[in-house]
Amino acid sequence: MSEHNRLVHFGIGAFHRGHQAYYLHLLNQQLPEAERWYYTDVNLREETRAIPEALGKQNGRFHFKRIAPDGNADYIEITSIDRVEDASSDPSIINTIFNDDAVKAITITVTEGGYYLTESDDLNLTHPEIAHDIQVVKSGNGKPKTLFGYLTLALLVRQKMPNGAITVATCDNLRDNGNRLEHAFAQFVEATGLDDLTQWISDNVTFPCSMVDRITPVPPKDLTEEIDRVVGKKDLCPIMGEDFEQWVIESKFAAEFPPLEKVGVTFTDKVHAFEETKIRILNGGHFGLSYVGALRGYKTYDENVRDDELNELLKQYHQREVIPTIYDHPFDLENYRQVIVLRFSNTFIADSIERIAMDSISKFPQFILPTIKLNLERGYVPTAAMTLVSHWYCFLALYLNGRFQFNYKDPYLHIAEKWMQESDPVKAFLADPDIWQGLNKRFPLFGEQLEAQIKQTLDGYQERYP
Known part of the structure; x- marks a missing residue:
């Protein structure tokens, strides 16, 4: 004993x-x-x-x-x-x-x-x-x-x-x-x-x-x-x-x-209010921006925050799409957002994008999908979230097609592999019930807009990742 x-x-x-x-x-x-x-x-x-x-x-x-x-x-x-x-x-x-x-x-x-x-x-x-x-x-x-x-x-x-x-x-x-x-x-x-x-x-x-x-x-x-x-x-x-x-x-x-x-x-x-705030502001921001940074060749997350374009994208995602759809505030959300960004920018931590980006297929429904869902339900098109999701898809597609080298680990990678085996991988991604949980059926116009965004993003990486 x-x-x-x-x-x-x-x-x-x-x-x-x-x-x-x-x-x-x-x-x-x-x-x-x-x-x-x-x-x-x-x-x-x-x-x-x-x-x-x-x-x-x-x-x-x-x-x-x-x-x-x-x-x-x-x-x-x-x-x-x-x-x-x-x-x-x-x-x-x-x-x-x-x-x-x-x-x-x-x-x-x-x-x-x-x-x-x-x-x-x-x-x-x-x-x-x-x-x-x-x-x-x-x-x-x-x-x-x-x-x-x-x-x-x-x-x-x-x-x-x-x-x-x-x-x-x-x-x-x-x-x-x-x-x-x-x-x-x-x-x-x-x-x-x-x-x-x-x-x-x-x-x-x-x-x-x-x-x-x-x-x-x-x-x-x-x-x-x-x-x-x-x-x-x-x-x-x-x-x-x-x-x-x-x-x-x-x-x-x-x-x-x-x-x-x-x-x-x-x-x-009342844990829910705390976890909803943290998961959607911190983890959602971590998740979404990591794939943009990876495709730009960044190694650590603080590089994302020092990129003015990505910093602004993160700010838009937080202020226009996440915070307006968090309805139970356990504390001041804008102040919390600023603290999060300060933490993200800590060059001495140098948190690796490789670590943050792993296990994305199980993380997406936790970290990003609720924000997209709540915005669509309030009649707002979440353009920043669409940009982040399109880069996530491109990350997986380029990685699985051997065009992008990355030390990526995910026990559910076989799900993405199935998308890439279809005649139209983007449509297969958008139709995956485990990923979207019926959201695209409820909001078909969003699915069409995201499909166009993904194809446009893929085109933008053609030269960098031929």
Whole structure:
């Protein structure tokens, strides 16, 4: 049994270490030793083992270089993770981790694609990895490949405990993320036939919604040397990030939760207003402009903001199309927009366009489509959004046709490949129900205008990408 209350995290990445682990570290600095909380971090996938292995060698400790827009930096040694495990090599470790009364909650960062959702927000039960995990759970043998498989194993352990109630908090950029995870996970458990577990979850598990924010780019290769030089310590896996952070989480907990309000976390029953604002202004702006910048040859996002034409495009998108269609204001949206642009322009962060641009097919319905939909419903043609979408399509088309070289990663790339195999790829894109969710059928004139915009944009890149 653990001496301290514990959180478990699924999906060890830079964002988790610079966000949830960072907040917990700040909290521990304020608490007496006996009242502190610690993380057990769990790697779920074979292809992501390198960082957890390095982190494990350091007993979970690492340095976080926190950088302001003016370049001033702090070097913080994060000490809130004291156990690192790799479930992808040994799934039985899940039993050991969760058979512990001190474990009170799970936090999750597996990115949008890790939820395997369909256009109707149902779990894609036909996906090979989901189907594999269902069989793993049914048979009691094998290694899961997804969050759903590992979470089921964890909750089966908790079900047998007298005090097994637990909070499952997703910290990914999905609207209504807690409710969507709860819905999809219920479908997974139902598919495994674990009816008793379904009832136990209903009585003992909560899935609070949350909104999280901090830019944590892929660290430069020389950050390890910098930490050694400045701090005087060896660190195999340091991270870097901006000096802005935000965490808003729904006040819906199944068990004790760390008092993170002491370090600036917002507990509320109205997460939706915060997440809608952040996802559409920050993530939407990140998403849309990244493909324009990529096609212009830019490497980091701050180059987009320093391009006067792209800066103006982003401003028009925010002021004319996003902010007018956010109807519940948790704070001053124009001031928030200006803060976002300042963060985007941080040359010392130099967030890579390559990182931001990945996983676009699952991100588009989250980040951009709602803004287009709400503008069309108010009778306004979202011209800035159309420009961004046309560049996104061109990015995918030129990449898949071998005319544009880019280190692009997307588990749903096969969807775009199908568009390109059709006689008219643009029409295939505009007709894709998973992408557009019926919007073009409701507003056929918009579809025609966007089709023309895409073809015009493609023509504009003919010379640069022959």
